[in-house]
Ligand code: SF4
């Protein structure tokens with residue numbers, strides 16, 4: 152046993168190191184994401200934000216963390232205790248488990264050289280596993296809502312369930328196009344297929360896929376404008392109404408971990424990952440190049456995180472039927488059409504840059520929905536004209 | 548609406564029929580709207596002009612007619628100006644003023660021109676609704692509401708201000724130059740001026756010409 156452990160040590164230690172990094176960074180990240188979110192929110196609303204604890208309020212996150220650990224563990228009388236405790240940890244576990252196949256730095260596809268910024272490199276179904284695990288996180292929410300034994304919580308949980316079912320589909324389908332072009336489900340290989348010039352990044356010839364992916368991913372993270380499972384105005388706190396203290400924070404951490412996951416995925420799948428014009432690829436590269444690649448990737452990820460945070464202050468929340476309508480009537484057909492486009496290009500062996508033509512798809516869809524809306528509007532107008540002529544209003 | 552009921556006719560010119568605006572392709576695409584929303588958010592985020600006031604460091608400018616904590620004014624001799632007439636206690640809608648009057652110590656030269664003074668004067672600042680009626684009622688401008696707004700205390704007892712505390716509010720506001728607008732500090736009001744003869748005194752209000 153020990154000897155076999157020693158034998159595998161060279162393979163094992165990077166994985167263990169990566170696990171340690173993830174375990175250490177995620178809670179820290181969650182705390183600081185709340186801090187950044189509060190700061191950005193404040194600046195957008197012409198406020199200053201937290202600025203009391205430390206310079207620029209930098210230690211606010213730490214103070215929050217300490218406060219939350221010291222909070223009273225409140226367990227309402229009416230909850231199903233076991234499930235009530237399982238739900239938050241389940242949420243966080245699934246959210247962190249999805250990070251297992253996530254390269255958080257440059258990883259060479261030959262897996263020979265350099266430090267592997269990854270817990271489990273070379274998993275051939277990487278992206279599939281990521282999707283499967285992250286959709287498990289719906290269980291955390293549903294179990295939490297059920298265990299709370301409270302109508303607001305269960306409404307939140309049901310909404311989240313419906314939302315997950317709807318948005319999984321466009322999410323998976325939008326990735327399929329990228330996967331088909333790269334010819335692999337392995338995330339490192341998908342990133343490697345985007346090496347070369349900036350035009351090789353998937354975002355330029357899969358714009359629709361990126362749009363659909365980003366939208367559905369937002370819905371998966373339960374962020375505004377898709378935060379219906381926890382919208383305060385309708386559901387008090389949604390599925391975490393009955394949770395407080397550290398259990399609430401576990402839910403919160405899970406949500407922020409999801410945001411990070413989604414941002415990483417967007418950067419890796421569509422924005423070229425650690426590739427940048429002029430920067431050599433990770434195989435056989437020096438440490439400097441690896442660190443530069445890490446920096447490039449993190450910069451891209453922060454960009455996406457920033458957009459996600461800013462979107463919260465730019466968009467109003469969707470109504471639930473609009474949310475469902477967007478997924479089923481908007482995103483799924485778009486993703487399907489995009490997939491058909493990719494299939495045609497790949498089958499006929501056409502140059503893949505032709506796929507940039509898929510950008511007209513949303514415009515066509517918009518044209519269609521606008522004309523439909525205007526037609527219904529005209530109908531409404533004739534109805535009112537009828538009212539006018541039927542004498543519901545009489546003129547002098 | 549029933550059939551028999553007809554609406555009163557309206558002038559055709561006064562009626563404006565609104566039409567719902569048509570949706571253009573760009574509107575239906577949502578992306579331009581989202582982009583402009585993001586642009587607005589970013590513009591505010593980078594403008595660097597927060598409207599927040601950093602409160603404990605930067606204090607707000609309170610107008611002098613603000614109705615904050617009470618003070619009991621002093622006259623030129625530094626005595627409490629109040630003549631213990633009970634007008635404010637009577638006027639107070641919240642019943643939070645309590646006065647016990649005492650005759651002024653006549654043998655003390657310091658008090659020889661005064662008849663009455665409040666032996667105790669307490670205001671329950673927690674019950675007070677800061678309406679300013681006491682200030683209106685006082686005939687000698689002895690009680691006033693100041694612009695001191697940051698009134699705090701650890702106990703309820705602490706928030707019942709006695710005479711000394713109310714006088715100290717006076718000293719404090721005078722020192723900081725935050726006098727209320729109504730102030731007539733240092734001089735007693737007209738009601739407390741002693742008229743040499745009854746003839747010179749102004750007629751009591753309400754008597755009119757026949758009085
Ligand atoms: S401000 Fe109004 S409530 Fe307060 S003591 Fe004066 S009269 Fe009473």
Ligand code: SF4
Nearest residue numbers: 629630632633635685
């Ligand atoms: S009305 Fe003025 S003089 Fe009369 S008791 Fe009140 S504070 Fe004193």
